[in-house]
């Protein structure tokens with residue numbers, strides 16, 4: 270199966286339920302659109318609307334990072350941010366380290382850009398194995414390392430502070446860029462971890478994020494803070510996109526400024542925690558031995574099934590039954606994790622969802 274086919278939407282989809290926070294967001298955007306006068310004839314500045322960057326900087330400050338607005342550039346999502354980061358730092362043929370298992374969208378980008386990949390093992394609880402990364406640096410001339418320190422997909426792992434500090438030291442010693450994918454950072458319901466930028470004294474972290482996972486995938490709104498590569502990144506955004514839509518940025522900035530986002534996020538985090546618990550409770554009734562992560566943030570958990578289960582085959586069988594899962598092999602280039610699965614708890618719990626999940630063990634033979 271191709272990586273682009275990967276998504277995990279089980280039956281019982283909830284496309285018609287619109288949370289109150291999203292209704293409020295839509296109103297903010299409509300108001301911003303109504304306020305627009307001559308803007309439609311002009312491009313916004315390439316780095317994006319200052320009022321939105323100001324709001325993003327205020328949220329960054331709550332996570333240990335005093336960002337200035339001219340250190341931030343608005344993008345059309347985290348995927349574009351990751352793309353700009355890799356373009357700014359790497360030339361074709363360069364070697365990039367990624368965590369394994371890790372986000373398949375990064376693997377697609379590396380393939381597209383003609384970059385070589387070195388996979389670094391990542392623990393399901395504490396994320397990137399920085400000791401293993403240090404050893405890999407003895408053998409490979411690595412240009413950049415892409416990492417999700419907070420609630421990584423697919424496991425939901427978060428790196429402890431000492432590992433983050435060690436990673437930054439290695440970046441400085443070996444002259445690397447660390448590309449931080451923080452898309453799940455604000456989803457945490459027990460703690461919201463600091464960004465990696467909070468300990469980035471040598472300014473070697475390129476921070477990438479978006480609102481796709483905590484607010485709306487359809488906004489296509491993200492940001493990047495490029496550290497010492499920031500000017501090149503803004504130039505790349507200019508040449509590839511010119512500018513972002515001004516009224517959407519202003520509508521989102523207003524939603525942040527009037528407290529709508531913070532209130533929405535409080536409710537959403539509680540909902541995610543509930544849905545994670547519902548999923549774990551159901552997995553506890555499966556008649557097969559499994560190991561599941563229990564993350565305190567993110568939208569998914571990682572499931573290790575008995576060795577003999579091939580989750581690509583399981584994917585195909587489940588698809589015939591109308592159930593879509595994400596097989597583990599997608600999260601690595603090296604054919605590992607064939608008995609693993611990522612299961613999402615992003616969607617509200619429904620009976621159809623529970624029934625679909627209960628059918629999976631019967632398809633594992």
Ligand SMILES: Cc1ncc(COP(=O)(O)O)c(C=O)c1O
Pocket residue numbers: 345346347348349372374417422450452478479480481486490491
């Ligand atoms: C870890 C991770 N990074 C980046 C992205 C891309 O996000 P966006 O929709 O903001 O482009 C995703 C989307 O699935 C993701 O899971």
